[in-house]
Amino acid sequence: MTESYLSLTESKLKDLIEKKFDTLYTKHKAEWTEATDNAFVFVRDNITDGRRPRQDDVLKVLLPTLESNETLRKHQEQHHARFKHHREAFGEYMIDLYYQKLEPER
Numbered sequence: 256m257t258e259s260y261l262s263l264t265e266s267k268l269k270d271l272i273e274k275k276f277d278t279l280y281t282k283h284k285a286e287w288t289e290a291t292d293n294a295f296v297f298v299r300d301n302i303t304d305g306r307r308p309r310q311d312d313v314l315k316v317l318l319p320t321l322e323s324n325e326t327l328r329k330h331q332e333q334h335h336a337r338f339k340h341h342r343e344a345f346g347e348y349m350i351d352l353y354y355q356k357l358e359p360e361r
Contacts, residue, residue, distance in 0.1 A: 263347040274336040276345050280352070283326055290320050291353040307360055310350050317346050 271277060280287055294317040298308035321327055321342050331337045 263344070263351050267344040267347065270341070271344055271348055274334045274341065276330070276336075276341070276348065279327070279330045280345075280348065286326065287349050288353065290324075291317060291349045294320065295353065307357075310347075310354060313350050314343070314346050317350065318343065321346055 291313070294313045295308060297316050298312045299305060302308065302312060327342065327345065331341060
């Protein structure tokens with residue numbers, strides 16, 4: 256089975272870095288890792304019958320958590336990045352980093 260990838264393009268990554276989302280991630284890494292892990296486990300246990308979830312499926316579960324996250328909302332306000340696409344790209348970024356730490360599928 257092949258790895259699934261999100262559409263976290265170089266352009267999106269540069270936009271996130273320009274708006275300091277990489278710093279936000281580093282500063283609150285435990286919070287973002289836990290949120291991503293919770294979404295991953297939910298999808299694995301409830302949607303994919305125990306198989307590794309596709310990243311886009313994890314994103315669908317993660318986004319409602321990000322929408323109401325006060326840390327993220329404050330960051331978006333402070334950095335003039337209130338658009339939905341910034342939040343979605345940040346979710347993709349979180350998942351990208353999370354999947355990089357997972358063991359390769361066999």
